Amino acid sequence: MNLNFINFICWKKVTTNMTLEAFLEKTFHFTRFHEGQKETIENLLRGKSTLSILPTGAGKSLCYQFPSYYQQTGQTVIVSPLISLMEDQVSLLRKNGEKSVVAINSLLEKRSKKYVMSRLNHYRFIFISPESLSQPEILSYFKELQIGLFVVDEAHCISQWGHDFRPSYLALKEIKAQLSHPLTLALTATATPEVKEDIYHQLFDVEEVAEVCQSVNRENIYYEVVETEDKLDYLETFLQDKKVPGIIYFSSKKEADRVSDWLNARLPYLVQSYHADMSNDDRIRIQEQFIHDDIRVLCATSAFGMGINKGNIRFVVHYHVPNSLENFVQESGRAGRDGKQSLSLVLYQPGDEQIHFFLQEQTYQEKQDLLFLENKSAVDRQTFLSAMTDSQKKWLNQIETSQEGWNGYKQTLTKKKRQQELNIFKMMDYCQTSACRREMIQHYFNEQSIKKQTICCDNCCHEQPDINSEPVEEKQQNNQLTSQEKLEKMFFLGI
């Protein structure tokens, strides 16, 4: 018996007469929309694919949840870059009473996966990674669905990761075509003109697109750059009197560990490092303790941050410069989500940017080396497989399954290299400029700077704002610990 047939849900267009606001109140219990939400939703309801650039914390998930309930035209597929993000969204939706939600990823056991796939048309919201969705077998199930909305969350990943780190992001174009070009929503917090171009090219090739764009300006963040010989010393002084949570970003895992240990031995509160070498369990635990103010300061690499929902992060320090202004804005923007005065500090030493040139050159070489296989037959390529790096295998696979093939690969190869170099130079400009840093960020994102702020950046006013006014509740046991007690405490927390 075909169970699929019996359980098939008919996604018939049901439009309510209610105003959007009334529906928002009734279904989501919010009294008003955040900026950008309504516009995005209106576009989607009109059947127009949309790129929405909304600042973090502006409620991006409402943008795809709302249309699903308001106008039931089909299922919603959400492409998400991280398993942890998917799981967060799923549990949030379940908490709000939505039962037909699922995340398809490697956490799903083989048997449950089989079950889920067999009744895929039951789910209102389906979360999936680009890697899973690229698999022909999985995609074939999605072809049978009635997709009302295709969402790409954190869409800047297309531009940032698609070309080297996670080539599956480049497959989304083909995937959309195979799903008969569903209505699409791309969501991100930051997008430079170049990133937008990438998103348009990889996601919106054939359709008309609306754009909803909110300012990148974060009025409550003070921007500062300090050039110092002794970063550790400066950092210690800076942190000494801070009674508020913060993140320190590093461009190497070892450094993050080293400085974390060093600070822990000197500061009267818990500091912890966070990077990709840690087990998943540790990462989840540390994240939770940070969110609950058990750990006050995190020493992290770029692995930390995406999807983090903590309002009271008061400062973000960059111990090393990031590799682009865009990443800098993403990372520093994690400060002050609650709207209260916060601070971004970059500790810059000329030469710090070299690691990024190095890493960039390394991946470029690896990509360049792959061109050797361009004119080889498929059989010949197999013989070289063992000599290839994992990345190269992925790139080759992407080339072979994409319409654009080698030509597309070659075209973007040098273009991307040039772009990334410019990104690093732009970041150096930010560090070295004597003009307003806030204005520079806005211009970089193609925005007009609106008005001068009283609390702006170190080039506009020299007074560091007070970010200490709302100290986190002193946890008795964390206050003034000896290093021995600290070790015990950390052991207790399972770090």
Add this chain to the structure above:
DNA sequence: CGAATAATTTTTAGAAATTATTCGGTGCTCTAAT
């Protein structure tokens, strides 16, 4: 490319100075051996 560490030499019997070496970011998924 450059910072941190390891290894060697220099200087004088443990330690300082010089030179050589190593390492460097982001995540998904699947598979095979315990």
